Amino acid sequence: MLLKGVSINLVILLLLSLAYEPPMPVGISGRVLINGIPAEGIEVHLKNLNTGEEKTAITQENGWYACAMSGANGHKIQGTVIYNGKEYKKTVIVDLDRTTQFLNFSIQYEETPPSGGGGEGGGTTSPPPRESSPPPPPSPSIHANFTYYPENPEVGEEVTFTDTSEGMITSRTWTIDGKTFDTETVRYTFTSPGNYTISLVVMDAEGNLDIHQKTIYVAPIPEQNKTENYTQPQPQKNITLFIEVKDKEGNPLRNARVEIYQNETLLQITYTNSTGIAEVNVPPGSYKLRASYGNQIKTKRMSFVNDGRVVFLFSPEQRETRHEQFNYLFLIPVLAIVVILIVVILRRRKPWWK
Known part of the structure; x- marks a missing residue:
C-alpha cells in the first residue's frame, strides 16, 4: 500500500510539472487618448496580478507606450493611468499566441467652466466621446532582432547586447535579468549562472510593435579561473x-x-x-x-x-687576547713533531753499555 501511494504521488507531481508553464517576457503595448487626442508623457503602471511583478511605461509623442514583463498564458495584466487625480484601469488576459498584448486607454475629461458661464446652470457640454484607436496590426515594416557577445558568457564577464532590428525604430525596451534598458547597445554583467531570457520590444513612429526573445546560458566560473582571479601574493624582494x-x-x-x-x-x-x-x-x-x-x-x-x-x-x-690564544694553538703541532723526531733519534742510537 505504501509503494502504491508513493507511485500515485509521483504521477501527480509529474502531471503538475508538465502542466506548469513558467513565466516568460511578454510585450505589453497600448495607446493613451485624452478626449480623443494622443497624450504624451503619461505614466502607465502595469502589474501582473498573478505574479505581482510591476512595470511603468511612459507614452511617446503619438500616445503609444511599450514595455515587456514576465507572464504566462492566462495571466491577468492590469494597467492603471492616473490623470488629474482620477484612476483609470484596464486589464488584459495574456495570450502567448499573440506577439503583443494591448491595453488602450480612452479618457474623457471635462474641464470645469468658470462661474457665470453661458448656458443653463452655467455648465458646458463636453465633446462627444471618441472611440480609441484599435491596436495596430503586426507590421512587416519593423522586425525586432538583436545579437550578443560573447556567445558563451560566464559569470562576471561583461556581455554586450546590440539592437539589430530592421525598420525605422523610434523606441526600444530591453528586459535583461529583470532590469529594463532603452539604449541601442546594452552592456551587462551577470552575477549568477543559469538561463536568462532576454527580451527586446521595438516600436516605430506609427506605433507598430515587434518583440524578439532569446534565452542565453551564463556558465559558472571554471575552478582554474577562480584561482587565477585571486590576487597572487607577490614574492618579497630581498x-x-x-x-x-x-x-x-x-x-x-x-x-x-x-x-x-x-x-x-x-x-x-x-x-x-x-x-x-x-x-x-x-x-x-x-x-x-x-x-x-x-x-x-x-x-x-x-x-x-x-x-x-x-x-x-x-x-x-679583547682583540689582542684572541691573537695570543691563536699563537699558542699554533705551537701544539710543532711540539708534537719535535717529540716524534727525538724518539726516532733515540731508537737509532746504540746504548753505550753494549
Whole structure:
C-alpha cells in the first residue's frame, strides 16, 4: 500500500510539472487618448496580478507606450493611468499566441467652466466621446532582432547586447535579468549562472510593435579561473644588510662571526671581510643580529624595510687576547713533531753499555 501511494504521488507531481508553464517576457503595448487626442508623457503602471511583478511605461509623442514583463498564458495584466487625480484601469488576459498584448486607454475629461458661464446652470457640454484607436496590426515594416557577445558568457564577464532590428525604430525596451534598458547597445554583467531570457520590444513612429526573445546560458566560473582571479601574493624582494664590526678605535675587525636569527630560528652565519663588513640578503622583517669576536658577544634586535647598516663595537684588548690564544694553538703541532723526531733519534742510537 505504501509503494502504491508513493507511485500515485509521483504521477501527480509529474502531471503538475508538465502542466506548469513558467513565466516568460511578454510585450505589453497600448495607446493613451485624452478626449480623443494622443497624450504624451503619461505614466502607465502595469502589474501582473498573478505574479505581482510591476512595470511603468511612459507614452511617446503619438500616445503609444511599450514595455515587456514576465507572464504566462492566462495571466491577468492590469494597467492603471492616473490623470488629474482620477484612476483609470484596464486589464488584459495574456495570450502567448499573440506577439503583443494591448491595453488602450480612452479618457474623457471635462474641464470645469468658470462661474457665470453661458448656458443653463452655467455648465458646458463636453465633446462627444471618441472611440480609441484599435491596436495596430503586426507590421512587416519593423522586425525586432538583436545579437550578443560573447556567445558563451560566464559569470562576471561583461556581455554586450546590440539592437539589430530592421525598420525605422523610434523606441526600444530591453528586459535583461529583470532590469529594463532603452539604449541601442546594452552592456551587462551577470552575477549568477543559469538561463536568462532576454527580451527586446521595438516600436516605430506609427506605433507598430515587434518583440524578439532569446534565452542565453551564463556558465559558472571554471575552478582554474577562480584561482587565477585571486590576487597572487607577490614574492618579497630581498634587502641587503651591511653588518660592520670594528673596535672602539675604529679599526675593522676581520673574521668576526655574524649570526642572523628570526623568531629565534638561525637563518644565516657569515664572517666579516678584510674591511670588517659582512653582507647578508634577507626579506624585509624583524631580526636578531648576533656578532662575536674573541670572547665578546653582542646582540641587536632590529626591523628592516629597506637596505640597512648595523655597527658592532668591540674592545681592542679583547682583540689582542684572541691573537695570543691563536699563537699558542699554533705551537701544539710543532711540539708534537719535535717529540716524534727525538724518539726516532733515540731508537737509532746504540746504548753505550753494549
